[in-house]
Amino acid sequence: MSRPVIFAVDEDAKSLHHIERELSDRYSRSYRIVCLASAPEATEELARLADAGEQVALVLAGERELLGAVRGHHPHALRGLLIDYANWGHDPTGEVIFAAMARRQIDYYLIRPMRAPDEMFHQAISTFLLEWAHAQRVSSHTVHIVGEAWTGRAYELRKVLGRCALPHAFCLADSPEGRSLVAEVGDGKPLPLVVFPNGEVLADPSNAELTMAAGGPVSPGGRDFDLVIVGAGPAGLSAAVYGASEGLRTLVIDGGGIGGQATLSSLIRNYLGFPRGISGRRLAEEAYEQAWVFGAHFAFMQQATRLERSGDRVSVGLSDFPDVSARAVILATGVEYRRLEVDHIESLALKGAGVFYGGPSTEAPAMADRDVFVVGGANSAGQAALHLAEYAARVTLVVRASSLDAGMSHYLVQQVEASPNIDVRLNTEVVGGGGDGWLEQLELRRRGDAGPETVRADALFLMIGARPNTDWLPSEVLRDDGGYVHTGLEAGDAPEWPLQRSPLLLETSMPGIFAVGDVRHGAMNRVASAVGEGSIAVRLVHDLFAIDRLSAVESRP
């Protein structure tokens, strides 16, 4: 296969010369560099490359219109808008760049290189190339799964790798790629096969074996801790970073892997410090690494099943290991998606047969040229539709409300409306559907219509609201009618609160147990607020320990 192309267009001869020199010096071993001075010539060449079946990874140009047209020929190419140094506030302004991103003409901007070597330019190029490699599943860290079908065990293994925030790709055993992998490493082993980048091969592994091979610890590695955090989503990971960095012996347990709901988000655009956005998977990986180097312990694939106070310690029951205990516990268990409760659709969802709860970060590449439906009217559904539109032939967003603005941020509404292959069906619900082994059709009912309409559908992504993961908690932890945990003053007002002092800000009605992130009553449902609460809770844990020390001194005879 020929090298993927990095393509640059600039009418300024001097600038084009700098760009060509920088690109050729660094990338010409792995990529073919094509640099042209004229936009019409570039458009022709892009069409010619598409006809010749060549892969274009990245296109750089100063013209937004040219970049906007690239996807017509190369749907997966990333597009960087070249701007001049110190041109902020002139054309293009931040507003223009944002609008071009919203209309999906460009992916981001970068500054034309100046003196060689221009490391800022290369940082931008490497970021684009890494994003492209991840999306195309060609990054060197990609784990490959080979299975007999997209559904069943192969689907479950893909879900486990997704929860470990590991980039992975799937191929069928009877595809050319599958046959070559089986011939190379299969050696008569049972399918599905999981092939790691370091050459390790697992044949039909259990979830725990796969998690361990992916570098995720499963055993808590001890029984007594200062702090146990339940949930490794953004709130739990943040608490882990602060807890471990401030000297607390900290254990994080999660029923899956890292990242929680954030791993479902293909691009988080509103988290501070990431102007071009960051995928939830990447954010989770970085946060996990940060907590780990500070010394936090992790136990994945462990469900917390019980919470019980004995004296000044709290014990937490685990699904596969003996209880662990701590002086304080932070609940960061987030939420889980509501079910659609249409029997045929639920049974397809269980097998991963074209019906998926949550965002499409893992499944999106498999949706190439398909007719895909997303149900939901919130930001998560908007993001999912946009991400799927990069691959699918047509995406239909099914929304119960009568307008998109009712539940979605304005910038996402703009992007959805500007996407030529996204249809929006308002006032509409999914009331039925099915298929033989894989989703084939859906029944949609529009408010006011007599009967449902049957439409052909290759896949359905459900993002229809959430339910907190709190069923396992004891009655001492007060919850609202929806199951969300009360904290602070609300917890103190409850008859369950047993102490003279008031609860601390994020403390629940069970002293020493804190709740943070989406699981909390009144949560903001944002990554940033979950992360903020994780850090605040650790500060409150220190305050709690100080109160306990003080009362121990006061009660001394």
Ligand SMILES: Cc1cc2nc3c(=O)[nH]c(=O)nc-3n(C[C@H](O)[C@H](O)[C@H](O)COP(=O)(O)OP(=O)(O)OC[C@H]3O[C@@H](n4cnc5c(N)ncnc54)[C@H](O)[C@@H]3O)c2cc1C
């Ligand atoms: C598709 C999508 C896109 C989104 N986009 C954005 C965005 O662009 N910007 C933004 O700010 N927010 C976004 N959000 C919201 C954001 O992801 C959440 O607000 C955030 O993840 C909440 O973090 P959390 O740690 O509280 O909970 P979660 O992320 O839900 O994590 C909870 C963790 O607890 C674990 N757990 C649950 N119960 C147990 C148990 N009993 N034992 C052990 N472990 C348990 C779960 O396995 C999970 O890993 C998006 C959400 C989705 C779904």
